[in-house]
Amino acid sequence: MADRKLWFVHFAQWVSHATGRPIAFLLAFSSIVVWGFTGPLFGFSDTWQLVINTATTIITFLMVFVIQNTQNRDTASLHIKIDELIRVTQKARNVLLNLEELDDGELERLHRDFQKLAKERPHLRLKRAESDETPPERSPKR
Incomplete structure (x- = not known):
């Protein structure tokens, strides 16, 4: 088999x-x-x-x-x-190991928690302009 x-x-x-x-x-x-x-x-x-x-x-x-x-x-x-x-x-939450086992309500609660963390800690988010720029030393050669 x-x-x-x-x-x-x-x-x-x-x-x-x-x-x-x-x-x-x-x-x-x-x-x-x-x-x-x-x-x-x-x-x-x-x-x-x-x-x-x-x-x-x-x-x-x-x-x-x-x-x-x-x-x-x-x-x-x-x-x-x-x-x-x-x-x-x-520092990771062990509950994240079983996300696929959680019901929709629990997943939504965790999603809101992470959205709240992102709003509380804007310094952890990348600025779009910085992430879109290619550093000069890595720019493709023409």
């Missing part, structure tokens, strides 16, 4: 990586253009329309599961990394 899960993880990551490339978009776009140009050849028949509708529906249905799998894995790994940073930070 573990081998099947591992196979799907690798497959989902590969599909997600491959379909996220520009060439995948161009291939899909080209397929639609070719399908469109074949319309007059097939008299814009119901079967001609059914081909594109069926193909796109099947591909979309399967991609939902692949994308969800990769998204779940990315989210889980990100949570683990953030949890480790919170764990090693001395």
Whole structure:
């Protein structure tokens, strides 16, 4: 059973990586253009329309599961990394380790607490002008 899960993880990551490339978009776009140009050849028949509708529906249905799998894995790994940073930070609130377990009311309360902290400590916020400027020593060479 573990081998099947591992196979799907690798497959989902590969599909997600491959379909996220520009060439995948161009291939899909080209397929639609070719399908469109074949319309007059097939008299814009119901079967001609059914081909594109069926193909796109099947591909979309399967991609939902692949994308969800990769998204779940990315989210889980990100949570683990953030949890480790919170764990090693001395002043961090340990309640932040379980944010995904809190209900909406508790999340909203924490959000308001952090907004209040930001307003009370404006010196901790970066000024937009400072953050938008590139230091001279790091400016790209022309």
